[in-house]
Structures are given as C-alpha cells and as structure tokens.
Amino acid sequence: MLERISRGRSVQPGKVYGAPGDGKSGHISLITALALIGLWSVITGMGWVKPLFLPSPAAVWQKFLLAMTEGVSNSTLIQHTAASLGRVLGAFLFALVTAVPVGILMGVNRVVRGLFDPIIEFYRPLPPLAYLPLIIIWFGIGEFPKIFLIYLAIFAPMAIAARAGVRSVSIEQIHAAYAMGATRAQVIFQVILRAAMPEIFTGMRIGIGVGWTTLVAAEMVAAHRGLGFMVLNAAEFLASDTVIMGIVVIGGFAFAFDLMLRYLEKILIPWKGKV
Amino acid sequence: MQTLKISNVGLTYPGLYTDQAVVALNGVNLEIKSGDFVVALGASGCGKTTLLNLMAGFLSPTDGEIMLGERRVQGPGADRGVVFQKHALLPWLNVIENTEFGLKLRGVDRKTRREIARKNLELVGLKDFHRHMIYHLSGGMQQRVGIARALTCDPEMLLMDEPMAALDALTRETIQELLLRVWNVTSKMFFFITHSVEEALFLGSRLIVMSPRPGRITHTYDLDFNRRFLAGESSRTVKSSRSFIEMREEVLGIIYGDERQSGGPKILHA
Numbered sequence: 001m002l003e004r005i006s007r008g009r010s011v012q013p014g015k016v017y018g019a020p021g022d023g024k025s026g027h028i029s030l031i032t033a034l035a036l037i038g039l040w041s042v043i044t045g046m047g048w049v050k051p052l053f054l055p056s057p058a059a060v061w062q063k064f065l066l067a068m069t070e071g072v073s074n075s076t077l078i079q080h081t082a083a084s085l086g087r088v089l090g091a092f093l094f095a096l097v098t099a100v101p102v103g104i105l106m107g108v109n110r111v112v113r114g115l116f117d118p119i120i121e122f123y124r125p126l127p128p129l130a131y132l133p134l135i136i137i138w139f140g141i142g143e144f145p146k147i148f149l150i151y152l153a154i155f156a157p158m159a160i161a162a163r164a165g166v167r168s169v170s171i172e173q174i175h176a177a178y179a180m181g182a183t184r185a186q187v188i189f190q191v192i193l194r195a196a197m198p199e200i201f202t203g204m205r206i207g208i209g210v211g212w213t214t215l216v217a218a219e220m221v222a223a224h225r226g227l228g229f230m231v232l233n234a235a236e237f238l239a240s241d242t243v244i245m246g247i248v249v250i251g252g253f254a255f256a257f258d259l260m261l262r263y264l265e266k267i268l269i270p271w272k273g274k275v
Numbered sequence: 276m277q278t279l280k281i282s283n284v285g286l287t288y289p290g291l292y293t294d295q296a297v298v299a300l301n302g303v304n305l306e307i308k309s310g311d312f313v314v315a316l317g318a319s320g321c322g323k324t325t326l327l328n329l330m331a332g333f334l335s336p337t338d339g340e341i342m343l344g345e346r347r348v349q350g351p352g353a354d355r356g357v358v359f360q361k362h363a364l365l366p367w368l369n370v371i372e373n374t375e376f377g378l379k380l381r382g383v384d385r386k387t388r389r390e391i392a393r394k395n396l397e398l399v400g401l402k403d404f405h406r407h408m409i410y411h412l413s414g415g416m417q418q419r420v421g422i423a424r425a426l427t428c429d430p431e432m433l434l435m436d437e438p439m440a441a442l443d444a445l446t447r448e449t450i451q452e453l454l455l456r457v458w459n460v461t462s463k464m465f466f467f468i469t470h471s472v473e474e475a476l477f478l479g480s481r482l483i484v485m486s487p488r489p490g491r492i493t494h495t496y497d498l499d500f501n502r503r504f505l506a507g508e509s510s511r512t513v514k515s516s517r518s519f520i521e522m523r524e525e526v527l528g529i530i531y532g533d534e535r536q537s538g539g540p541k542i543l544h545a
Contacts (some may be wrong), residue, residue: 170361170363172359172360172361172363173363173364173365175331175333175351175357175359175363176357176359176363176364176424177376177380178332178333178350178351179331179332179351179352179353179355179356179357179425179434180353180356180376180377180380180424180425180428181352181353181377181380181381181428182377182380183380186380190380191365194365194367195365195367197367269367270408271366271367271408271409271410274366274410275366275409275410
C-alpha cells in the first residue's frame with residue numbers, strides 16, 4: 001500500500017526507476033483540503049469543541065456573507081480587502097523597482113555590495129514586530145509607516161534573490177557578449193539582468209508571501225480598515241468566526257498571487273530549469 | 276589581408292597556495308594571417324586556453340604584446356569572434372535572435388541584421404530552425420548556432436576553444452567538415468584548440484604543439500590535409516591515409532612525452 005502511494009499513479013507506464021517524486025500531485029492536494037474541511041465540520045458538528053474555540057464552517061460562511069453585505073468592524077469585507085491589497089501591492093511594487101536594481105548592483109559592483117550587505121543581512125532576520133515601534137516613532141501612524149513596514153520585509157529577500165541571480169550568468173556568456181562588441185552597460189542590461197530573471201521571479205514569489213505575513217503586524221497600530229485590522233479587532237471581542245474568516249481570505253489572496261506569479265513565470269521565463 | 280602578431284607574450288600570475296609565481300605562458304611567438312587555420316594542441320595545463328583568452332582580450336599579457344594589424348589588442352572586441360566549449364548562447368533568445376545579437380548590440384536595424392543572421396544560419400546548415408529555442412536544440416546544433424553567431428559580427432578572426440569537446444563522434448566529424456567549408460568561403464583567421472590529434476591534423480593549415488610548465492610552443496607543423504578534403508577527398512580517406520597516420524603518431528609521441536613528464540595518467544608509467 002505504502003509502496004503504491006509513494007510511487008504515485010501519474011508516473012508513465014514502464015517508468016519504474018524515474019526521478020523520485022515524478023508525476024502530478026494536484027488531485028492529492030485537493031483531497032487534503034477537502035479532508036481537512038470535512039474533519040472541521042465533523043468536530044464542530046459533533047459539538048466536541050466549543051464554538052468560541054472553533055466555530056463551524058457554516059458559521060464562518062455566514063460571517064463571510066455578513067461581512068460582504070453589512071460589514072464587520074465598521075467596513076465591508078470589500079473595503080477591508082481593498083485597503084490591505086493596496087498596502088501589500090504598493091509595498092510589493094515599490095520593493096520590486098528598488099530591491100531588484102539594488103540586488104543586481106550588489107552582484108556587479110563590489111562597492112554597492114559592501115554598502116548594502118551589512119544592512120540587509122542585519123535587519124533581514126529581525127521580526128517586523130521588533131522594529132514596528134521604531135517605525136511608528138519615526139513616521140507616525142499614517143498610511144506610510146504601514147506600507148513601509150511591509151516594504152522592508154519584502155525588500156530583503158528580493159534584493160538577495162536578484163543578487164544571487166547575477167551569479168547564474170556564466171562567464172562564457174559574458175565573454176561571448178564582450179567578444180561581440182558589447183559595452184559594460186549592454187552586458188549588464190542585456191545579459192546579466194536577463195540571466196537573473198529566474199532568480200528574480202523566485203524572489204518575487206518569496207517577497208509577496210512575506211508581504212502577506214507582515215500585513216497583520218502593519219495593521220496592528222492605528223488602522224481603521226484592512227484584513228489584518230479586522231482579524232485583530234475581532235480577536236478583542238473573541239469573535240473567532242471573523243478571525244477564521246479573515247485568515248481564510250488572507251490565505252486565499254496570498255495563494256492566488258502565488259499562482260499568478262507562477263503562471264507569469266511559466267510564460268516569461270520558459271527556459272527556467274532547461275539550461 | 277590582416278595579421279595577428281603575437282610577440283614574446285608571457286603571462287605570469289601569483290600562485291594561489293604558494294609564494295611561487297605561476298608561469299602560465301612564456302615567450303610565445305606566433306603570426307596568424309587571414310586564411311590561416313591554426314590549431315593548438317597540447318597536454319592539459321600547457322596554456323592553450325590562456326593563449327586564446329589573450330588573443331580574445333579576456334586576459335592581458337604580463338610580457339610582450341599582441342597586435343592585430345596596426346592595433347594592439349587591449350580587450351575583447353567584435354573583430355575577434357569566440358566560440359566556446361559550452362555553447363554560451365542566451366537561452367531567453369531563439370536561434371535567430373541569438374545569431375543577430377552582436378549586430379543588435381551595435382544598433383544595426385532589424386531588417387539588415389536578420390538578413391545577415393539568416394545567411395550565416397544557412398551557412399552552418401540551420402536554415403529551418405530560426406524560431407527554435409536554444410534548449411530545444413541538440414548539442415551539435417547549439418554549437419552550430421555558436422559558430423553562426425560568431426560569424427555574424429564578421430570578425431577578422433574566429434577563436435574556438437574546444438568547441439567540439441562535448442559532441443559525439445559523428446556530430447564532431449560533420450561539424451569539422453562544416454568548419455572547413457566555412458573557413459574556405461570566409462578566409463578569416465581561425466584559431467582552434469582541441470585535445471584530439473586527429474581533429475587538429477584534419478582541420479589545421481598550421482599546427483602548434485604546446486608544452487606545459489611553463490606553457491610554450493614547442494613544435495610547429497604546416498599541414499595540407501584540410502586542402503585535400505576541400506579538393507574533394509572524403510574525410511575518411513584523408514584521415515586513413517598513410518601520411519596522416521604517420522603525422523598523428525609523431526604528434527601523439529610528443530604529447531604523451533609531456534603527459535609522462537607532468538605525471539599524467541599513471542598507466543603511461545608502466
């Protein structure tokens with residue numbers, strides 16, 4: 001039985017000794033998700049856990065409908081979502097246009113690398129909650145410090161990925177470009193930057209993920225709208241159905257963005273993993 | 276008519292693990308004219324690739340100088356095309372985009388550069404593969420694109436660093452023949468590095484044999500096997516002729532001598 005499962009059925013016939021883990025896994029993931037929701041329904045339906053600790057899927061769905069129409073925490077779900085999306089995407093786009101150039105420059109220029117390396121490596125492992133108070137003291141409680149906190153969290157992994165991407169160009173490719181009369185700028189823009197694209201995309205995927213995880217922290221102080229704020233506000237009133245609903249919405253958006261980036265990656269970087 | 280003149284070139288660099296300087300190349304003199312096909316052969320570590328990198332301008336000599344015509348070689352340039360052992364093509368571009376890349380860098384308009392690229396792809400036998408992506412091609416076809424790409428910049432000189440090392444024997448022979456035909460119609464300077472004595476003898480109009488420690492040219496031969504092929508003899512006939520085999524054994528003797536001295540394959544000591 002274990003043998004059958006571990007080998008999977010999607011492997012082509014006759015291909016017994018292929019690479020371990022070959023084949024599709026999407027349908028298994030779908031079964032996992034359905035099983036978890038089923039388990040959740042059973043546990044709550046049988047009354048094993050109090051609704052305060054774990055409300056039923058139906059209660060969460062009711063809350064979702066209520067949030068869509070009447071709203072919770074003074075705003076509808078659409079408004080909360082729009083506020084959060086604006087923050088995360090704004091921070092993400094701002095990080096994209098700053099972190100990628102910095103990362104590329106760190107890869108091709110030792111001065112820039114020396115300059116940014118200690119800064120990025122120092123703050124990168126810090127939890128955003130640790131420097132959140134400082135950001136509030138410096139920048140107040142407006143919209144900017146919220147976006148800035150998310151931006152900082154996204155910046156580091158994206159810059160590091162872009163810098164690593166520079167390494168994925170081979171010296172032969174650089175030499176070949178020079179031997180075709182390329183200038184240094186042409187080598188950087190038309191060879192190194194392009195060769196770094198797969199890594200940059202990986203950095204974007206990590207970055208947007210980190211952005212969503214930082215969202216709740218960013219909306220902890222002086223927010224009056226946003227998914228993170230909605231969850232925190234609901235927690236104060238022990239409204240666990242709203243908390244779970246908020247978590248599911250955040251998770252859904254994060255997953256959707258990752259899928260979108262994966263799709264873009266497939267279209268824009270078809271050579272990834274093939275050279 | 277163009278000439279590349281290498282006079283007394285040497286390259287010494289500080290040793291990695293000891294204070295002793297490493298002499299990669301010493302006192303190399305070589306003159307290559309348009310229409311010459313110079314092949315370099317030698318035991319590993321004899322400085323063949325270093326010499327090619329110096330000609331290409333990727334390295335600067337610590338002694339002597341390299342002149343291309345009236346100009347001193349001081350860096351890489353479009354007048355010296357390079358074909359690498361691993362193709363070094365750009366995987367985000369398709370075949371024709373890779374081929375025209377050098378002209379695009381120079382700002383040549385699309386129509387002109389497409390035309391030149393198309394012509395060169397036809398020369399290397401890749402007429403119907405313009406839109407293919409690099410990673411969909413076989414190793415031999417990738418190397419053909421590499422040659423077409425180098426030709427598209429219309430260099431005075433084509434530098435090739437073991438371009439066939441990673442190819443199978445059959446593809447190798449095909450590309451050898453292709454290379455000779457290209458050489459015959461373009462009459463550029465060709466400089467070609469290989470580990471295969473047979474390949475060296477078949478391709479070169481001049482063969483230089485190099486020795487390690489310090490890297491230097493020890494023997495030079497003028498050859499005409501390539502002319503015999505271009506005159507119509509089949510490559511197998513040329514390669515199995517008595518004069519070819521005698522020459523092959525002579526050159527092999529020199530190289531094995533070097534390998535033995537440098538503690539090469541143990542079996543040779545037996």
